[in-house]
Each structure stands twice: as structure tokens, then as C-alpha cells.
């Protein structure tokens with residue numbers, strides 16, 4: 001090989017190794033770099049950042065609560081105000097089975113026990129064992145004498161001493177009573193002197209509350225009890241004057257609406273088969289719409 005041949009070979013190598021002299025290679029490298037840059041940008045902007053053009057669908061995982069269950073609800077919204085109702089079942093003591101069936105209802109009913117009746121004591125004890133409030137259902141003289149209030153009744157013809165002795169005997173029949181309400185008594189409860197004797201004794205010696213059954217609109221019992229500072233209330237609605245379950249349910253509806261308007265309400269019912277039927281049919285509604293309380297709770301409000 002001559003020197004000239006060697007120089008030509010060296011020139012060819014120089015051309016091959018000098019990029020300035022191969023622009024297509026440079027363009028390819030720059031193009032490749034651009035594609036990589038764009039791909040990386042696409043990945044970070046659209047895929048990794050969670051971008052989506054469709055509707056966002058939540059992804060749930062086991063053991064990971066949904067966001068809505070982690071909401072903290074203020075206490076005031078958790079337990080809104082709820083009206084209170086107390087239902088007193090009067091005239092307890094004459095019959096056992098029906099009274100026991102009514103006592104078995106999960107309605108926090110209160111029971112007012114007549115003195116000297118065949119099942120007075122056993123039913124009073126039963127009610128207490130179930131945690132129910134118990135009252136003495138105090139027999140009092142009615143206006144219409146075709147109605148007999150029964151043994152232990154307070155009469156307008158009695159002396160003050162007789163009234164007090166009779167009252168003490170009646171209370172001994174139901175010693176667990178927290179209060180007293182009147183059985184009949186449309187004549188007796190209209191008389192200020194007679195009611196004064198009873199209510200003063202309840203406040204000073206017995207420590208019991210007075211629930212006026214309001215068997216007459218002219219009863220002075222509630223107003224007098226308030227005047228003398230005796231814990232007292234009066235019945236709002238008689239539930240079963242008409243002994244038909246549909247009529248009793250209408251009365252229960254009225255009681256619920258009244259309680260919602262005034263915050264609380266007192267109903268009085270009796271141990272009738274239709275009353276039991278109505279209470280059974282309406283019990284779910286009662287539990288949903290109001291708080292069922294014993295009569296003592298309303299007395300202390």
C-alpha cells in the first residue's frame with residue numbers, strides 16, 4: 001500500500017466518525033429524544049395524575065370505610081327533640097289475664113290500681129316487677145249515683161277524718177304507688193273542701209303526686225294541687241271511651257299530635273279487649289313517633 005492509499009483510508013474513517021458530516025443521524029437522535037419526552041409528559045400528566053374523561057367511579061376496598069361513613073354528625077342532629085307520652089291504664093284489679101297481657105306490651109305503660117279488688121295486690125307487684133309506674137286509682141263519688149265507685153270510695157258525706165282514714169286504707173292496698181288519680185269522682189273532684197283534704201294529705205304526709213283524671217271539666221283538683229305546690233298533672237285524652245279499636249287508634253293519633261304540639265301528653269285507657277287490640281296495632285307507630293315514658297317522668301318535667 002502506498003502513502004496515498006493510506007491517506008484515502010484515513011479520510012473515509014474521519015467522515016464515518018464525524019457527526020457533522022451525517023445530519024440524518026443527529027435528526028434521528030433528536031426525534032427519539034422528543035418522543036421519549038412526550039411519552040414521559042403524557043404518562044405524568046394523564047395517567048399517573050388519575051386524569052379521566054369519563055365519570056369518576058369510587059373505588060372501594062375491603063376494610064376501608066366509604067368516605068360518607070366517616071362523616072361526623074353533630075350531637076344535636078343525632079338526637080332531635082322527641083315528644084313524650086305517658087299512657088295510664090286505669091281500673092286495674094278486677095281481672096288478671098287481660099291486665100297481664102297489657103302489661104306485657106313494650107310500651108312503658110303506667111298502671112293505676114283500684115283498692116280492695118281481687119287482683120289489686122298481685123297486679124301491682126307484677127307492674128312494679130316489670131319496672132312500670134304504679135298509681136292508686138282512688139275511688140271517688142260520681143254525680144250519677146247509678147255508678148258505684150266501689151269499696152274504699154271517698155264520699156262528700158264523709159267527715160274530714162273519715163276521708164283521711166279511708167285514703168290511708170286505700171293507699172295501704174297499693175303501698176308502691178308513686179301517685180294517685182281519681183276513679184269516677186265527677187262529684188267529689190268539683191268540691192274544694194273535700195279535694196283540699198285529700199290533696200293536703202297527699203302533699204304533707206304521703207309524698208305522692210296527683211293526676212287529675214278530669215272526669216268532669218269542672219274538677220278543681222289540678223288547679224288546687226298547683227296552688228298548694230303539689231306535684232300534679234291532668235289527663236289530656238281518654239283513649240277508649242268508644243270501645244272499638246279503630247276509634248281508639250284515632251284517639252292515639254290525637255294523643256301523638258298533641259304531644260308533638262305541647263312536648264308531652266297524658267292518655268288514660270282501660271283494660272278492655274279492644275284497647276289491647278288497638279295498642280298492639282298501633283304500638284310500632286307509637287314507638288317510632290314519640291318517646292313512651294312512665295307517668296312519673298311527665299310529673300317531673
Ligand SMILES: [Zn+2]
Pocket residue numbers: 090091137182183184
Ligand atoms: Zn276508673
